[in-house]
Amino acid sequence: MTAVTEQVPKQQPPVKKDDDTGLVAFIKKPIVARLLFPTLFIALWLFVDGLEISKVFPAPDRVAQFMWDELRLETLARTNLYETLGLSLVRLFSGFAVSMVVGTAIGLGMGLSKSVDAFFHDWVMAILAMPALVWALFLGLVFGFGHTGPVLATILAGIPFVIINVREGVRNTPRDLFDMASAFGVPQNRMTRHLLIPSLMPFMFAAARYGFSVGWKGLVLAEVFASDRGMGWMIKFWYDAHRSFAVVGYAFFFVVFAFFLEKFVFDKIYERTFRWRPSAGAIELVEEEVEEHFIDALDPEGASTLPKQIRED
Amino acid sequence: MAHIKIANLRKEFGVGDDKVVALQNVNLDIEGHVFVSIVGPSGCGKSTLLNILSGIETPSSGTVDITQDRHDANPGYVFQAARLLPWRSVMDNLLFVQPDPDAPEARERCQRYLDMVHLGDKGDKFPGELSGGMQQRVGIARAFAVEPDVLFMDEPFSHLDAITARSLRRELHDMWQATGKTILFVTHDVGEAVELSSRILVFAKGGRLEDDITVDMPFPRDAADENVAVAKAHVLKKFEDLDLVAT
Ligand SMILES: Nc1ncnc2c1ncn2[C@@H]1O[C@H](COP(=O)(O)OP(=O)(O)OP(=O)(O)O)[C@@H](O)[C@H]1O
Ligand SMILES: [Mg+2]
Numbered sequence: 001m002t003a004v005t006e007q008v009p010k011q012q013p014p015v016k017k018d019d020d021t022g023l024v025a026f027i028k029k030p031i032v033a034r035l036l037f038p039t040l041f042i043a044l045w046l047f048v049d050g051l052e053i054s055k056v057f058p059a060p061d062r063v064a065q066f067m068w069d070e071l072r073l074e075t076l077a078r079t080n081l082y083e084t085l086g087l088s089l090v091r092l093f094s095g096f097a098v099s100m101v102v103g104t105a106i107g108l109g110m111g112l113s114k115s116v117d118a119f120f121h122d123w124v125m126a127i128l129a130m131p132a133l134v135w136a137l138f139l140g141l142v143f144g145f146g147h148t149g150p151v152l153a154t155i156l157a158g159i160p161f162v163i164i165n166v167r168e169g170v171r172n173t174p175r176d177l178f179d180m181a182s183a184f185g186v187p188q189n190r191m192t193r194h195l196l197i198p199s200l201m202p203f204m205f206a207a208a209r210y211g212f213s214v215g216w217k218g219l220v221l222a223e224v225f226a227s228d229r230g231m232g233w234m235i236k237f238w239y240d241a242h243r244s245f246a247v248v249g250y251a252f253f254f255v256v257f258a259f260f261l262e263k264f265v266f267d268k269i270y271e272r273t274f275r276w277r278p279s280a281g282a283i284e285l286v287e288e289e290v291e292e293h294f295i296d297a298l299d300p301e302g303a304s305t306l307p308k309q310i311r312e313d
Numbered sequence: 314m315a316h317i318k319i320a321n322l323r324k325e326f327g328v329g330d331d332k333v334v335a336l337q338n339v340n341l342d343i344e345g346h347v348f349v350s351i352v353g354p355s356g357c358g359k360s361t362l363l364n365i366l367s368g369i370e371t372p373s374s375g376t377v378d379i380t381q382d383r384h385d386a387n388p389g390y391v392f393q394a395a396r397l398l399p400w401r402s403v404m405d406n407l408l409f410v411q412p413d414p415d416a417p418e419a420r421e422r423c424q425r426y427l428d429m430v431h432l433g434d435k436g437d438k439f440p441g442e443l444s445g446g447m448q449q450r451v452g453i454a455r456a457f458a459v460e461p462d463v464l465f466m467d468e469p470f471s472h473l474d475a476i477t478a479r480s481l482r483r484e485l486h487d488m489w490q491a492t493g494k495t496i497l498f499v500t501h502d503v504g505e506a507v508e509l510s511s512r513i514l515v516f517a518k519g520g521r522l523e524d525d526i527t528v529d530m531p532f533p534r535d536a537a538d539e540n541v542a543v544a545k546a547h548v549l550k551k552f553e554d555l556d557l558v559a560t
Contacts, residue, residue: 180396183367183388184410184459194409198400276400276439 058245066249077237079229081253088231091147092212092219095154099211102155103162104204110163111170120163128160132218140226149226150219157218158211165210169203201273209266213258220254315379315386315462315495317343317366322375324361324520335361336520339375343512346493348486350506352548353516353523359499361520363390363465366497381462389461391469395452397440403427404436407455426458427451430484446477453481457488466498470505482509486532503552507545508534515551523555 026032042060049059070081079087109116135156139149173196181191223232231254238246322339325332335358343349351359364370366377367388379386397406407423408414427433430450432443440448449469456464466485470478486509489496500506506513507528515524526548534541 176392176394176396177398179364179369180390180392181410183364183369183390183465185368185388185412186410190409190414194398194401194405198398201400276441 056242056244058248062245063249063252066243066245067252070249070253076241077234079234084229084231084234085253085257087229088150088219088223091150091223091230092154092216095151095219096158096212096215098151099155099159099162099215100208103159103207103211104166106159107163107166107207108170111167117167124160124163127156130156132157132221135218136222136225139222143226145226145228147227150222150230150232153222153226154215154219158215161210161214162207165203165207166200169200169207172203173199205270205273212261216258314345315381316345317341317463317495317497318376318378318380319366320376320378322362322365322377323373324358324365324370325373334519336365339520339522341514341522343495343497345495347511348489348496348498348509349512349514350510351497351499351514351516352501352503352506352552354518355501357516357518358520359516360393360467362516363467363497363499366463367465379463386462387459389456389459389464391452391456391464391466393468393471395440395445395448397448397451397455399440402437402439403432403443403451406440406451407458410455410459412459422460423454423458426454429457429488430454430481446473446481449473450481453485457492460492461494464494464496466496468499468501471501478505483533485509490532503548504536504545507541507548508536513548515548515555517555524551526551 027036045060049057069075073080073082075081077084106116106120110120111117132153135153136149139152143149143152177195177199178191181195219230220232220235223230224236227233231250235247235250238250319339319341322336323334324336325334327333339362351362353359361370365372366379367390379388381387397403398409401409404420404423404427407427408419411419411423413419424433424436427436430453432447432450432454435443435447435451440451443451449472453469456466469485470481473481482505485496498506498509510528513524513526513528514522515526517523528544530540530544536542
């Protein structure tokens with residue numbers, strides 16, 4: 001028997017041969033490659049700025065100055081950066097929490113029962129087919145400039161993705177593992193805890209990521225039309241004031257925030273939850289599969305341009 | 314001693330034009346410390362039989378009855394694929410099917426059977442970190458660790474390389490000898506069946522039990538041994554007579 005054990009190849013990452021030398025090796029370093037893009041981007045930006053095609057084209061230093069001022073609470077707007085971001089985050093998280101809870105419940109129901117699926121199916125598709133802009137305008141008209149409109153917009157944007165991911169998760173529960181557990185007479189609560197919930201986790205994770213990022217976009221749009229505060233409104237404010245550098249600067253705050261969230265929240269949770277996965281990055285596959293499946297489901301005739309646009313807006 | 318009684322068992326899947334008869338007219342009596350191999354062409358209902366005996370499927374008609382000294386027998390099942398929870402460690406996979414996973418004896422027992430399949434130091438690995446053969450051995454340890462009265466095994470070695478399969482066959486045989494269990498063992502490999510079994514059941518397409526062969530030779534049986542080769546040829550001949558070979 002020991003002979004067999006010895007035969008099993010030890011799983012080790014293949015030793016990487018570093019044949020490249022000089023400049024190529026330098027560029028190939030991950031950290032250098034990562035920094036290369038922003039560097040090139042700024043160079044291009046400076047170049048275009050130097051062409052002086054437009055008077056309002058924002059110069060990089062002007063944008064940086066604006067961002068620095070905002071960070072130091074020096075602003076012309078009536079709420080500062082932290083208040084603005086804080087308000088939007090409270091709206092985002094409340095909307096996100098509602099779409100996760102309600103979406104998970106509906107998704108579980110749809111996955112488990114054909115009639116529940118039939119009941120909600122067209123509604124989910126309808127919500128998805130509606131451009132976020134229409135929600136924003138409509139909610140602004142109905143609810144005025146309060147919290148209700150933006151929060152509802154966040155929910156409406158995110159919830160279909162939560163529902164569809166959870167439904168797929170339920171449909172993809174590993175039948176053979178449940179059979180195994182029942183053959184051994186494993187009790188129901190142990191099955192739920194160690195089998196059902198872990199098997200849903202990748203789908204819940206995809207649901208959270210989508211629900212969050214799509215909800216965020218729905219929120220910002222709603223804040224432009226259905227609010228007088230928040231990140232979206234602030235970008236509109238600077239737009240009205242003809243300060244292109246401020247519009248760009250605020251957009252960068254977004255990007256930086258999204259980056260930190262991805263890196264320090266989602267990636268960390270992912271690592272902890274999916275320690276058992278041999279290959280990292282499998283979650284992206286799940287997301288893509290679900291998405292594709294869902295596009296097919298939405299548009300069996302194949303004219304899938306509409307949902308794609310909505311998805312990527 | 315475990316006692317398996319199967320009477321007039323029939324199993325159908327689907328309805329109307331899609332109807333498939335997986336098993337019909339099966340009558341069997343299996344008792345005590347026996348190693349029973351089930352052979353037959355693909356689709357003849359071998360897995361279905363084990364699934365019914367272990368309660369995963371229910372019969373369409375007829376009865377199955379498994380008792381251990383007049384109580385319901387406690388089954389173990391080794392599947393064709395290991396069927397481990399990928400998100401739980403090897404040890405937790407064994408504990409998952411234990412009657413009382415929190416009892417300290419449970420952990421000790423699981424460790425003992427992991428040692429038995431030479432994976433004693435792999436308890437805290439995830440299944441994905443093990444090779445296919447190691448995963449299969451975890452599946453075997455899991456089934457043994459519930460100390461079942463009856464052990465069902467569905468082609469447990471068919472996906473393994475010849476050398477791993479051979480050493481696992483030896484381990485299985487030793488464990489069977491040491492523990493006195495009743496084992497029902499599905500295989501495609503007549504040689505494997507002859508080497509391990511005290512009894513071989515031959516099923517044919519449509520799920521009929523065609524033959525019931527008692528193999529009365531001393532263990533351990535070596536594939537190179539003349540008597541084993543003769544017995545194997547004998548069973549293969551039966552296959553040919555039943556027209557089961559080309560499937
Ligand atoms: N869940 C199911 N639904 C429908 N048909 C099934 C199901 N399970 C088995 N069958 C059918 O029943 C028959 C017997 O299947 P079974 O899996 O028991 O065969 P087997 O003898 O184990 O074959 P193999 O050697 O290929 O594993 C086959 O025709 C199969 O298609
Ligand atoms: Mg089978």
